[in-house]
Amino acid sequence: EMQLVESGGALVQPGGSLRLSCAASGFTLPNYNMIWVRQGPGKGLEWVSYISSGGTIYYADSVKGRFTISRDDAKNSVSLQMNSLRAEDTAVYYCARTGASGSYPRYWGQGTLVTVSS
């Protein structure tokens, strides 16, 4: 059974750093394109970052230069390194595997909560 499990969410002070991980099971993650999507408290969905099976990477403007997506093929996981965190980065962060025919999130993890506050 295919599963995605995020971890690493925590309370962090503004300006701090955090690393989120998304462990995949039931499929070989390097063969697929992966996405991070976030959802602020009481808000809608916002795309954050993308990494393709071939290594192409994209970021939303709101996180460009602060966040870094990467993949660990040996651990079958994808990570999101978040630096210079701001209050507006507070959200539940979801990792997702895209569909076979486009960059829509097909399979989602359960999410991990990041709170940026002093």
Added chain:
Amino acid sequence: EIVMTQSPATLSVSPGERATLSCRASQSVGTYLAWFQQKPDRAPRLLIYGVSLTSTGVPARFSGSGSGTEFTLTISSLQSEDFAVYYCQQYDKWPLTFGGGTRVEIK
């Protein structure tokens, strides 16, 4: 950036009735349009991709239509488990963008 606008923000519907949700793109996204359902404290769930293709396990009462800039999600006969928030998303161009959501509530 392609802006996705959903309407209405809230839709009040009685069980068994038909619900029609709208999504408009600020420019053409062709057929690269998906719909998601989200229940409280749960991850979103893919319902529809490619405007009208139903994801595995999604009941037949859910259908999508449209092209270019105007899209519709129709729930033919609302069941109790369908009361949730629905989001559209375009994946034609980067950045990927979502609509603000439509909350379907019990009338």
